[in-house]
Amino acid sequence: MAILIDKFARVLIQGITGRSGVQVTSELLNYGTKVVAGVTPGKGGQVVDTVPVFNSIQEAISKVGKIDVVMVYVPPYSAKDAVFEAINAKIPFIHIFVERIPILDTSKMLFEAKKQGIRILGPASVGIISPQEVKIGSIGGPDPNQVFAKGPIGVISRSGGMCSEIAMLISSSGLGQSTVVGIGGDLLIGTSFADLLLEFEQDIQTKAVVAFGEVGGRAEIEAANLIDEGQFTKPLLVYLAGRFAEKLPKDTNLGHAGAIVGMETTIEDKIKVLRQAGAIVLEDFTQIPTELKKVI
Amino acid sequence: MKLYEFEGHEILAKTGIQSPFFVVCESLDEVIQARKRLKFPIVAKVQTLYGRRGKSGGIKKINNQKQLIAFAKQMFGTRLQNEIVKYISVAQYVDIAQEYYISITYDTKLKMPVLVYSDYGGMDIDEVKKTDPDKILRIGIDPIVGPNQKEISKVFKNNTSIAQFILRLWDVFSRFDCRLVEVNPLAKVTNELMAVDAKIILDDSALSRHKDLEVMPKGAISAIPTDREVMAGKIDEDDYRGSAGTTFIELDGDIAVLASGGGASLLLMDSLIAAGGRAANYTEYSGNPPAEKVQKLTEITLSKSGISGCIVAGAVANFTDIYETLTGFVLGLVKIKPKPKYPIVVRRGGPRQPEAYKMLEKFARTKNFDIHLLGPEIPISEASKKIVELSQEYKKIYGNSN
Known part of the structure; x- marks a missing residue:
């Protein structure tokens, strides 16, 4: 089992001929993801690894058939048109x-x-991996097996790096992951922390979820509300990063575009609301495996 | 990027939103000159980004030249909530019949722009939220077509000028890629609506498509950026591949930080403080930037004097080429004068990390740098402890300053 995607998903990559597009294509094929087409306007007819390139999504569909997932790897100012093409x-x-x-x-x-x-997953999402099943995006890089292992833990983070970091901690403790999702660092994202908790609730493989929270936004508050409403009933462990920034002026922007000091809520509020809802808020990041073993 | 009030008024004017006449001054002399173009009473306002200017005495109604000179003398160069006052705006005083609060920003839950309106203008909206939440109206805006005119004219049926104002405000918000446009108060002055204040935050990711907007460079946490903050902000300007230095915050500690990744950078800073260290800066590179971007960021970060240690750390990377980025670090490091003797801790993992460490190990040995390499199996918090310990030893030997 896995959430969001399965190994039968047929994938098209927009921007497949760019630096990141070429790299991710081979990584996905090696992992067994079914990349069936790529699109770069004006470069139709080329081949990246073993994947045919077309000028448009419509052309790709008419040649290779149904597409289940589009991955967008184009320059930032071209992204809107690329995504609308996929929506249309x-x-x-x-x-x-x-x-x-x-x-x-x-x-x-x-x-x-x-x-x-x-x-929509993202923007600025590293991707999804269900270890030994399938992956989408650049998560895990060329060698996901170094870090990811199959198991009962769901992982959510805005940050791609922290997805791997958490997975590595979990894997080296002998546990593994059901699905790991990088939801993206931007201010507005298509699939939220709360959306994923609903998916993990339904997934029989997932026994507990670990989330890496950050300063800014109210994603953790929404998650706490789901627990309060009984819509998410599995153990939830959260680590919140960016306490150092609480002393900085309001509106200060940190690494992720969505990490904005004082925006909508503070870390203290998040901790309070999460704890009241029954989530486990960790003080020490390295304690994730120990705490997980207590609850599953 | 957060703008000064006067920069906000200039942008609002582009869609025909009126503000009381004002002149921005940088010196006492300019204030005296500006005064000749206005009639008393006037309003003098310091231009700062982060303080509550009204509450901290930075906005004052002024009736004569003597008061004006006293205000300007008192304010120029002082710190208002840690921000140095560099500009004072001298504005025409207007008789306000009624005040409103109005803003457009993004709602992260609805994932769309939202109009926020209140009859309680001129007050801190966060306070209104606490005391009279039902006095705040929120209306979602379709980002593709803009505000629903039918809905707006229905809600503001007794105040058609507000309905018109909303369309202009949306025009500003969407045309100039704003993250926030806030007018508080929006004032009714003899049947006209005027923006008595203006707060605009521009979307950093869209700045390069508004090169025509004349706004001054800003620091990360203060209005006046340090040279390092300005230089770091320029690294990404014309190259979208990966990012480096998008956020560079000058801090007052002695451990230089080159973090990698949005999430890991926060974890690193928190753990550095928990270990008793004080960071000289916050900055971050991510998204597989080319070596030259990391090189530039390294040069900028390490150009500060008084550094007693440097930490280069990030989470286990997915797609960032560690060899490439650490090559950038080395290229930057060798440019630093005088040659750094302080300890450097590197904690990385991900694509080509083993090759990168081999290269770094050889570099440190042959060029005589004190570099400590920690693999991905060592937690970021341990790396933080290590650099704090090493820098303390360094300070014992060499003192607190280079």
Whole structure:
């Protein structure tokens, strides 16, 4: 089992001929993901690794058939057009790897996708991996098995690096992951922390979820609400990073575009609300495996 | 990027939103000159980004030249909530019949722009939220077509000028890629609406498509950026591949930080403080930047004097080429004068990390640098402890300053 995608998903990569596009194509093929087509306007007819390149998504569909997932690997200012092309082609799942997309462009994509019932993961999402099943995006890089192992723990983080970091801690303690999802660092993202908890609740492989929270936004508050409402009943462990920044002036922007000091809520509020809801808020990041073993 | 009030008014004016006449001054002399273009009473306002200017005495109604000179003398160069006052705006005083609060920003839960309105203008909106939450109206905006005019005119049926104002405000918000446009108070002045204040935050990811906007460079946590903050901010300007130095915050500690990754950078800073260290800066590179970007960021970060240690750390990378980025670090390091004698702790993992460490080990040995290499099996918190210990030893030997 895995959440969001399965190993039968047929994937198309937009921007497949770019530096990151070429790299991710081979990584995915090696992991067994079914990359069936790529798109770069003007480069139709080329081949990346073993994947045919087309000028448009429509052309790709007419040649290779149905597409389940589109991955977007284009420059930031081209992302809006690329995503709208995927939305118009009625692709049910769009993963946006691209970082630094203007927020207005993102809000337009998310608005249209929601209207049409299309799921967007990202922007600025490293991807999804269900170890030994499938992966989407650049998560795990060329050698995911060094870090990821199959098991009962769901992992959620805005940050791609922290997805791997948490997975490595879990794997080296002898546990493994059901699905690890990088939800993206931007201010507005298509699939939230709370959306994923609902998915993990339904997944029989997942026994507990670990999330890496950051300063800014109210994602953790929404998650706590789900627990309060009884919609998420499995153990939830959260580590919150960015306490150092609470002393900085309000509106200070940190590494991720969505990590904004004092925006909507503070870390203290998040800790309080999460604890009240029954989530485990960790003080020490390295305690994740020990705490997990207590609850599963 | 957060703008000064006067920069905000200039942008609002582009869509026809009026503000009381004002002149921005940088010196006492300019204030005296500006005064000749206005009639008393006037309003003098310090231009700072982060303070509550009203509450801290930075905004004052002024009735004569003597008061004005006293205010300017008192304010120029002082610190208002840790921010040095460099500009004072001298504005025409207006008789306000009624005040409103109005803003457009993004709602991260609805994932769309939202209009926020309140009849309680001129007050801190966060306070209103606490005391009278039902006095705040929130209306989601379709980002593709803009505000729903039918809905807006229905909600503001007794105040058509507000309905029109909303369209102009949306025009500013969408045309200039704002993260926030806030007018508080929006004032009714003899049947006209005027923006008496203006707060605008521009979307950093869209700045390069608004090169026509004339705004001054800003620091990460203060209005006036340090040279390092300005230089770091320029690294990504014309190259979208990966990012380096997008955020560079000058801090007052002695351990230089080159973090990698948005999430890991926060974890690193928290653990550095927990270990008793004090960071000289916060900065971060990620998304597989080319070596030259990391080189530039290294040179900028280590150009500070008084550094007693440097930590280069990130989480286990997925797609960032560690050999490439650490090569950038080495290229930057060799440019630093005088040659750093302080300890350097590197904690990385991910693609080509073993090759990168082999290269670094040889580099440190042959060029005589004190580099400590920690693999991905060592937690970031341990790496933080290590650099704090090493830098303390370094300070014992060499004192607190180079």
